[in-house]
Amino acid sequence: MTDPLAPLLGLPGVEEAVRRARADVDAVHRHPANRRGWATTGAEASVRAARASAGIEGAAVTLPDSGAVSDPVLAGSLRLAEALGGLLPTWQRAPGQVLARMHVLAAADLVDDAGRAGLGRPRADAGATDRLTLLAELVAGGTRAPAPVLVAVVHGELLALRPFGSADGLVARAAARLTAIATGLDPKGLVVPEVAFLRRRDDYRSAAEGFASGDPEAVGRWIQHCCAALTTGATEANAIADALAG
Numbered sequence: 001m002t003d004p005l006a007p008l009l010g011l012p013g014v015e016e017a018v019r020r021a022r023a024d025v026d027a028v029h030r031h032p033a034n035r036r037g038w039a040t041t042g043a044e045a046s047v048r049a050a051r052a053s054a055g056i057e058g059a060a061v062t063l064p065d066s067g068a069v070s071d072p073v074l075a076g077s078l079r080l081a082e083a084l085g086g087l088l089p090t091w092q093r094a095p096g097q098v099l100a101r102m103h104v105l106a107a108a109d110l111v112d113d114a115g116r117a118g119l120g121r122p123r124a125d126a127g128a129t130d131r132l133t134l135l136a137e138l139v140a141g142g143t144r145a146p147a148p149v150l151v152a153v154v155h156g157e158l159l160a161l162r163p164f165g166s167a168d169g170l171v172a173r174a175a176a177r178l179t180a181i182a183t184g185l186d187p188k189g190l191v192v193p194e195v196a197f198l199r200r201r202d203d204y205r206s207a208a209e210g211f212a213s214g215d216p217e218a219v220g221r222w223i224q225h226c227c228a229a230l231t232t233g234a235t236e237a238n239a240i241a242d243a244l245a246g
Contacts, residue, residue, distance in 0.1 A: 005145035011220030050081035052194035072109030106167035147185035152226035160212035196232035
């Protein structure tokens with residue numbers, strides 16, 4: 001059976017970008033502070049990722065001193081981050097179920113009582129349904145493509161499809177993060193690529209639009225953009241680990 005993602009490795013610059021991203025992420029896991037203190041550094045990375053993801057959507061990213069988060073987008077992003085560990089065992093077995101749960105968590109404060117019944121339900125569109133089914137098959141083991149490629153495809157497809165109509169960006173980035181953990185690319189969730197996406201928000205959106213177009217060169221640029229974000233996220237992770245070690 002032909003691997004649907006295999007041709008992506010032949011796109012210009014993709015193979016080298018994948019190698020570089022993997023090497024940078026692997027180096028983070030060898031940091032002395034992450035050998036025993038990874039639970040602490042991973043928790044900090046998770047919060048930074050959630051804040052940056054919310055910031056991409058225009059939300060305030062500063063956590064209030066009181067602990068009560070009033071911004072609905074940031075609150076949803078933090079709920080997603082907190083839930084990822086519990087969703088991990090189900091992700092590669094039933095990714096559709098996990099995506100539905102992610103949407104409930106992300107969008108709970110974005111709808112009124114009447115809209116709550118629709119949370120977690122992808123829109124009824126035959127094309128979107130078919131693509132979500134294919135994406136679920138890829139996540140469940142339908143590809144041997146390197147993990148950074150699968151992470152980028154999961155991320156890009158969910159941004160392109162906008163399957164729920166609300167909080168789709170939060171869900172897409174959380175699903176990409178979960179894929180990085182589940183594939184063993186970043187098993188402890190230490191890397192923070194979301195920071196790179198926030199810092200280069202216009203480039204991020206442009207690259208995502210290119211992926212959605214289906215143009216092969218644009219798809220390759222999206223994968224390279226995501227790999228570069230992993231490298232920046234690894235730098236962020238090393239700063240977190242250095243702070244712990246210091």
